[in-house]
Amino acid sequence: MANHNKPEEAPDTGHVWDGIRELTNDPPKWWTVTFYLSLLWVVVYFVLYPSIPLVNGPMTGILGWTSIKEYKAAVEKADNLRAPYVDKLEKMSAQEILADQEMLNFANSYTNAIYGDYCAACHGANGQGAEGRFPSLLDDDWLYGGSVDLIQETVTYGREGMMPAFKGEISDAQIAQLADMVIGLSQGNQGDAASWALYEEAGCGMCHADNAKGDVDAGSANLTDSVWRFGSSRDDVIRTISSGVNQEDVEGTHNAIMPSFEGRLTENDIKLVTVRVWSFGGGQQ
Amino acid sequence: MDQKKAQIDESNVQELYDELAQWHINTGGQTIHAKRMPGKFRTLKWITMSTWLVFFLGPYLRWDGQQAVLFDIPNRQFHLFAITVHPQDVWMLSLVLILMAMVLFGVTAIAGRVFCGYFCFQTIWTDVFTWIEEKIEGLPAQRRKLDKTSLNFDKAKKKIIKHSIWLAISVLTGITFAAYFTDAFQLWVDYFTLQANMVAYIVLGLFILGTYFLAGYLREQTCFWLCPYARIQGVMYDKDTILPTYDAQRGEPRGKLKSNSNTGDCIDCHMCVAVCPTGVDIRQGQQEGCITCGLCIDACDNIMEKIDRPKGLVRYASIKEIRGGHLKPLLKRPRVIVYSSIIIAAFAGVFYGLVNIAAIEWHILHQRQPLYIMMSDGSVQNKYTFKILNKSKEDITARITAQGIEGATLTGIADTLELKADKLVPFNVYVRTNPTQLPEEHTPITFVLQNINQPEMVFKEKSVMVRPPR
Numbered sequence: 013m014a015n016h017n018k019p020e021e022a023p024d025t026g027h028v029w030d031g032i033r034e035l036t037n038d039p040p041k042w043w044t045v046t047f048y049l050s051l052l053w054v055v056v057y058f059v060l061y062p063s064i065p066l067v068n069g070p071m072t073g074i075l076g077w078t079s080i081k082e083y084k085a086a087v088e089k090a091d092n093l094r095a096p097y098v099d100k101l102e103k104m105s106a107q108e109i110l111a112d113q114e115m116l117n118f119a120n121s122y123t124n125a126i127y128g129d130y131c132a133a134c135h136g137a138n139g140q141g142a143e144g145r146f147p148s149l150l151d152d153d154w155l156y157g158g159s160v161d162l163i164q165e166t167v168t169y170g171r172e173g174m175m176p177a178f179k180g181e182i183s184d185a186q187i188a189q190l191a192d193m194v195i196g197l198s199q200g201n202q203g204d205a206a207s208w209a210l211y212e213e214a215g216c217g218m219c220h221a222d223n224a225k226g227d228v229d230a231g232s233a234n235l236t237d238s239v240w241r242f243g244s245s246r247d248d249v250i251r252t253i254s255s256g257v258n259q260e261d262v263e264g265t266h267n268a269i270m271p272s273f274e275g276r277l278t279e280n281d282i283k284l285v286t287v288r289v290w291s292f293g294g295g296q297q
Numbered sequence: 298m299d300q301k302k303a304q305i306d307e308s309n310v311q312e313l314y315d316e317l318a319q320w321h322i323n324t325g326g327q328t329i330h331a332k333r334m335p336g337k338f339r340t341l342k343w344i345t346m347s348t349w350l351v352f353f354l355g356p357y358l359r360w361d362g363q364q365a366v367l368f369d370i371p372n373r374q375f376h377l378f379a380i381t382v383h384p385q386d387v388w389m390l391s392l393v394l395i396l397m398a399m400v401l402f403g404v405t406a407i408a409g410r411v412f413c414g415y416f417c418f419q420t421i422w423t424d425v426f427t428w429i430e431e432k433i434e435g436l437p438a439q440r441r442k443l444d445k446t447s448l449n450f451d452k453a454k455k456k457i458i459k460h461s462i463w464l465a466i467s468v469l470t471g472i473t474f475a476a477y478f479t480d481a482f483q484l485w486v487d488y489f490t491l492q493a494n495m496v497a498y499i500v501l502g503l504f505i506l507g508t509y510f511l512a513g514y515l516r517e518q519t520c521f522w523l524c525p526y527a528r529i530q531g532v533m534y535d536k537d538t539i540l541p542t543y544d545a546q547r548g549e550p551r552g553k554l555k556s557n558s559n560t561g562d563c564i565d566c567h568m569c570v571a572v573c574p575t576g577v578d579i580r581q582g583q584q585e586g587c588i589t590c591g592l593c594i595d596a597c598d599n600i601m602e603k604i605d606r607p608k609g610l611v612r613y614a615s616i617k618e619i620r621g622g623h624l625k626p627l628l629k630r631p632r633v634i635v636y637s638s639i640i641i642a643a644f645a646g647v648f649y650g651l652v653n654i655a656a657i658e659w660h661i662l663h664q665r666q667p668l669y670i671m672m673s674d675g676s677v678q679n680k681y682t683f684k685i686l687n688k689s690k691e692d693i694t695a696r697i698t699a700q701g702i703e704g705a706t707l708t709g710i711a712d713t714l715e716l717k718a719d720k721l722v723p724f725n726v727y728v729r730t731n732p733t734q735l736p737e738e739h740t741p742i743t744f745v746l747q748n749i750n751q752p753e754m755v756f757k758e759k760s761v762m763v764r765p766p767r
């Protein structure tokens with residue numbers, strides 16, 4: 013044992029500088045032991061884990077560990093944890109899920125990725141849409157109906173609305189008159205008789221219904237509520253009437269196509285996305 | 298002590314170096330085999346040591362059919378008899394830690410390293426280990442001899458028995474510790490049927506190693522070189538702190554007992570050194586190695602009794618007392634006053650916290666993107682996520698209402714909510730109102746959660762409702 017207390021008695025190398033002797037004390041025992049243990053660990057590690065890179069890939073080590081395997085094991089573990097819930101979701105109907113807070117929460121977490129991958133590009137990360145271009149899923153205005161079944165239908169088969177372009181069919185003044193009328197309707201005005209007559213004559217009521225409240229079966233908008241599919245300003249409305257929706261070769265027409273997800277998403281995933289969209293806050297019975 | 302100090306005051310620096318030269322620093326070069334002598338402080342140590350039995354018995358206590366003390370990490374709960382503490386109450390933990398630190402500081406300022414000498418697991422486990430060593434290998438002299446003899450059958454037998462018992466204690470220590478984190482009885486079964494999980498074995502392994510090496514081999518070296526408390530406590534002393542002290546004025550000049558000499562009371566029998574578990578010579582004054590266990594007081598008193606001189610040559614005394622002064626009354630010492638006020642405040646806080654642990658903890662997050670949604674009838678809707686944690690042990694049926702905004706309606710949640718015991722559930726809640734009811738762009742709204750079966754149980758949370766700018 014080195015004598016740390018009495019340096020004057022400790023052995024030295026014979027080297028002396030300015031009266032300072034170089035001692036030959038051993039390094040502390042704990043240090044030596046740790047050092048050799050670490051060397052040993054290096055050997056053990058080389059044997060157990062991938063180590064030396066060779067021509068055809070590294071030495072694999074006897075544990076056969078790879079980071080991909082570890083990753084897959086972790087994924088499997090997570091899947092196993094989720095399995096009972098996922099199974100349960102599969103067996104439940106959309107309505108049942110909506111009635112069960114715990115399963116609803118799980119379904120909403122489960123669809124984060126699906127929604128993000130397939131829906132968010134147009135409808136926004138939280139379903140807020142983009143004004144005038146992509147409809148918001150948060151409000152209670154549904155062109156094709158806001159019940160669970162109808163939403164599911166929309167997601168499954170997609171939707172493609174149509175509105176003729178009125179430019180050329182009726183005069184610009186008449187288009188402007190119709191625009192003023194429907195903007196008035198959405199603000200609670202009743203609309204004057206002349207405008208209603210124009211409304212009927214131009215054929216608006218054939219799709220938007222005689223009372224202008226729209227028709228879910230046709231996917232036509234309710235013109236009396238305050239939600240606007242293609243923008244609420246006077247210019248927006250005039251453009252919509254003039255150029256219509258999904259009109260080929262008409263300049264300024266609105267493109268509004270909801271793609272079909274049949275075959276791209278499983279039926280179960282469509283159901284869960286429906287649940288998510290319904291519970292965004294605007295779902296209807 | 299006194300004289301030495303005086304010389305230093307005369308700035309006789311050489312004296313400092315002399316003192317350093319005779320200072321013995323224990324670097325563990327030699328195993329300390331301390332002698333055991335009966336006495337007041339030895340008995341006291343046995344008594345304070347036995348408080349650790351609580352640690353060993355703790356996990357087996359039951360309360361209401363549950364483990365009374367349980368740190369349930371997977372479920373993030375801490376059970377303490379009837380009380381369940383959740384991570385949300387963790388501020389109380391910091392108060393508890395402050396409380397314990399202040400008790401440590403306060404006690405140390407008054408009576409030295411009481412913790413080290415009487416309560417610290419390091420000294421206590423070491424004491425038990427050396428006690429076992431003495432039972433098996435004999436008194437210190439015999440042990441030193443045994444260490445020097447080459448290996449023979451008798452030595453091997455003794456060593457094997459000793460180390461087996463040490464290991465058994467280490468295993469028991471480890472299992473007991475782990476038992477605070479899971480069902481204690483089940484853990485024993487799991488450990489021995491090899492069913493316990495990896496973490497449990499790792500914890501056990503670390504504890505076995507730790508106990509065995511720290512108490513079996515490192516012993517007083519832990520106190521010298523590893524333990525931070527040794528340093529913290531050392532700087533808490535002041536001139537009024539009472540410590541085991543050698544009364545140099547009475548003892549010096551020391552010398553072998555002869556009938557006609559005029560030496561002091563210390564007969565230089567080295568008993569105080571022989572019994573010291575850290576190998577300290579208390580006659581050189583207070584020093585870092587001293588854990589204030591008082592065993593040298595016992596030893597010295599024994600000798601004084603034998604040679605018929607008054608006891609207390611080594612005794613608990615403050616520097617002031619030894620110099621002939623008087624102890625300052627406790628309540629006039631600033632440290633005592635400061636520490637005890639902090640202790641009282643922290644204690645009051647913990648007490649308040651435990652008594653007022655609320656059954657419900659909830660947070661309301663207002664949706665940011667979008668801040669509001671316009672509905673088809675022209676009303677404005679805001680979305681909130683309620684995170685409701687029921688911290689009580691019973692299910693709660695609750696109703697949530699909104700206050701502060703005329704005509705605001707809540708949707709998204711059922712009329713009555715079933716809040717399961719010990720569960721945190723998020724709910725999406727939608728509040729809709731006519732924008733004319735919102736005087737500000739951000740109008741305050743208060744949500745009220747009421748327990749239907751105990752209507753006096755009401756919790757309020759504030760948030761805001763946002764409408765488009767006018």
Ligand code: SF4
Binds near residue numbers: 418419521
């Ligand atoms: S110095 Fe540290 S380990 Fe030693 S007795 Fe004190 S608290 Fe315990």
Ligand code: SF4
Binds near residue numbers: 541573591592594
């Ligand atoms: S000097 Fe005395 S009080 Fe201090 S550790 Fe040694 S025996 Fe205990």
